Amino acid sequence: MxxxxxxxxxxxxxxxxxxxxxxxxxxxxxxxxxxxxxxxxxxxxxxxxxxxxxxxxxxxxxxxxxxxxxxxxxxxxxxxxxxxxxxxxxxxxxxxxLPEPNAINPDEVQGAWLFLDQVQDPGNIGTLVRTADAAGFAGVVFGNGTADYHQPKVLRAMQGSQFHLQLVDADLTDWITSFRKRALPVFGSELNEEAKQYDQVGKYQDFALVMGNEGNGMQADLLALTSDNLYIPIKGYAESLNVAIAAGILMFQLRA
Amino acid sequence: MxxxxxxxxxxxxxxxxxxxxxxxxxxxxxxxxxxxxxxxxxxxxxxxxxxxxxxxxxxxxxxxxxxxxxxxxxxxxxxxxxxxxxxxxxxxxxxxxLPEPNAINPDEVQGAWLFLDQVQDPGNIGTLVRTADAAGFAGVVFGNGTADYHQPKVLRAMQGSQFHLQLVDADLTDWITSFRKRALPVFGSELNEEAKQYDQVGKYQDFALVMGNEGNGMQADLLALTSDNLYIPIKGYAESLNVAIAAGILMFQLRA
The missing domain is CATH 3.30.1330.30 (Ribosomal protein L30/S12)
Structure with a gap:
């Protein structure tokens, strides 16, 4: 046939x-x-x-x-x-x-979750999902303004990880608020030496990590909603880390 | 003018x-x-x-x-x-x-060094150098068969880090042998659950980390020359980590 x-x-x-x-x-x-x-x-x-x-x-x-x-x-x-x-x-x-627009309820999810706040580069998005999969995360939430994850470049970088964890399009304010109400830690990330050092906060089973836009980082109103905001000290002369690299370091550090 | x-x-x-x-x-x-x-x-x-x-x-x-x-x-x-x-x-x-082909002597260098064994993707190479810079590494050695780092895509992903650390084209066998003679640790990396877990080997000032090709990993004859080969446990269902992500996790873990 x-x-x-x-x-x-x-x-x-x-x-x-x-x-x-x-x-x-x-x-x-x-x-x-x-x-x-x-x-x-x-x-x-x-x-x-x-x-x-x-x-x-x-x-x-x-x-x-x-x-x-x-x-x-x-x-x-x-x-x-x-x-x-x-x-x-x-x-x-x-x-x-295409998956049905899923009605996953943040009040009921478990495990580690990666929240993406306006991440733009398709290669970065795909690598972020693949790395979340490798780190044993339960799912990735794509906040408003994060690029579409069924485009060819994202699919190539994801390497099939969309079949291994849950991908959700949702409002990050709702998800952060829900996690906080449930007393689950939500870690923001920022390039700010006054934030908490990433390897000083312990390891967790149920939590969320928020990564921001490549150029601008996380939105200020989301940074204000988290339990803690984490910082990876830059030891050399680079201005910053690529968002997927930073997320890889944080996910493997935080996940129990 | x-x-x-x-x-x-x-x-x-x-x-x-x-x-x-x-x-x-x-x-x-x-x-x-x-x-x-x-x-x-x-x-x-x-x-x-x-x-x-x-x-x-x-x-x-x-x-x-x-x-x-x-x-x-x-x-x-x-x-x-x-x-x-x-x-x-x-x-x-x-x-x-273009920099003069440099005659840096591996017997005399100090600090942390990243060795690249046949890494191919220009975006990965640039991100590896940028991340080595951020992790406070002293330099990156490009083994034979690693792509040229003055091509546009590498330059874009490096974000200027070539001005912050030393980049060397050299034979990795020579460099690994030299480091071993000086009793400096050289960590290989492989996707092998029998290798040493990456977060169990401590932190170092002077050492080398070797990362291999995207599809095939490090060459077997180089794996045999290292002091230890490290493994990042995959907790989910992804087959592997992107080479730059794995290197980011290892560099920030190993560098004192």
Whole structure:
């Protein structure tokens, strides 16, 4: 049951290409995984796959199962180039249903959570989610103004971690307030030598860490809501750390 | 003494554009800084500046000193676009002399050193240097097969840290052997649960940390030369950490 597509002007191909944009993803209710690692992660996680798309060549290099209950499409190399945002695509793709806007209640969640306040760079966002996954975090909350995490560059840097932890779009004020009401620590982060040194606050099971925008850091009104704001001392002459590096150091330090 | 250039086919413009390639940089013995932050860092560090290049517009947005002892060139916006590898260039550039191939003797260096074994991604390399700078490291050694660090993407991610610490191209076998002879610890890193846990080895003033290739990790013959190989336990479901994230966690953990 493999359908072959050879024309780049085929309507399906045009629709898949539109998944590179947020508008296209919203309209079609799905997003595109590019590359065998991500497709394999989606299959392993039993993600809601909608279509498998591959070139003849790519089938030889992967152990793509042929019995998934979704339509399979064989495409040409030039169509693969059109669908991919990388210079040398592997030629294997899958579409996945966008998750339902989830109504996760911050009053009920457990574990460690990463809150992102207006983080902008897609590579940073993907790396932040991958690192939160590696650090054993339960989820990541994307505050208003944080970039869309189904865009190709974020997906590439996330390396499939969206299938391992919970991703939530929400208002950070609500989540911080809820954690504080439950007496769970919420650590802000700022480049301020008067903040608390990051390795002096102990380790926790249930808590939140907030990371801010690359250029401007966290918003002042959020900094005012946290239990403590943490600082990583800069020992050399760099002005700051990359946000994903800082978050990696903090997450591995704080998580019990 | 400002020379105005309005034609994109001007020979100087052609030469500057060639600085995007390694061949062009070697041939001309210089590299190009793109953006005010990097140019400002170079001026502050008294780096060997050769030329300042700017658009009329960019002069209004920066406090570029007009008394540097180098030629100034005013260019058009379209020339700026030609010189830059970013979609919206700030319109301010400088050329800097490539450092002399340095004969730093590993038998004599002090402090903490980061060794890079075949790290490939330009963004990772730049972030590694910036993070080593922030962690107070003395220098970074680029082993054979590690990507060139004067390419635009590395420079962008380094954010000027090349002016703050020593960067050396060298054979890592020599450097590891030298450190071991001096009884200085050399920590390798590997994704191997039988390696030593990274937070169980203490803190050091003089030591080296080796980070390996994104896909393959460190070369086996180098892993065999180190004093200890370290492992960061993965608590979630991610297969690994990004190399720059892992290095950030290790550098801040190990550096006294």
């Amino acid at each position: 493999i359908q072959e597509i050879t024309s780049a002007t085929n309507q399906r191909v045009k629709d898949w290409a539109k998944l590179q944009t947020k508008r296209g993803r919203c309209k079609q209710g799905k997003y595109l995984l590019d590359g065998w690692h991500l497709v394999k992660e989606a299959i392993a996680a039993q993600a809601p796959l909608l279509e498998i798309i591959f070139t003849a060549e790519s089938k030889h290099h992967t152990d793509l199962p042929d019995d998934l209950d979704v339509p399979y499409f064989q495409i040409t190399d030039s169509i693969a180039k059109k669908l991919s945002t990388t210079p040398s695509p592997q030629g294997i793709f899958a579409t996945v249903a | 400002i020379q105005e250039i309005t034609s994109a086919t001007n020979q100087r413009v052609k030469d500057w554009a060639k600085l995007q390639t390694k061949r062009g940089r070697c041939k001309q013995g210089k590299y190009l800084l793109d953006g005010w932050h990097l140019v400002k860092e170079a001026i502050a560090a008294q780096a060997p500046l050769l030329e300042i290049i700017f658009t009329a517009e960019s002069k209004h947005h920066t406090d570029l000193p007009d008394d540097l002892d180098v030629p100034y060139f005013q260019i058009t916006d379209s020339i700026a676009k030609k010189l830059s590898t970013t979609p919206s260039p700030q319109g301010i550039f400088a050329t800097v002399a």
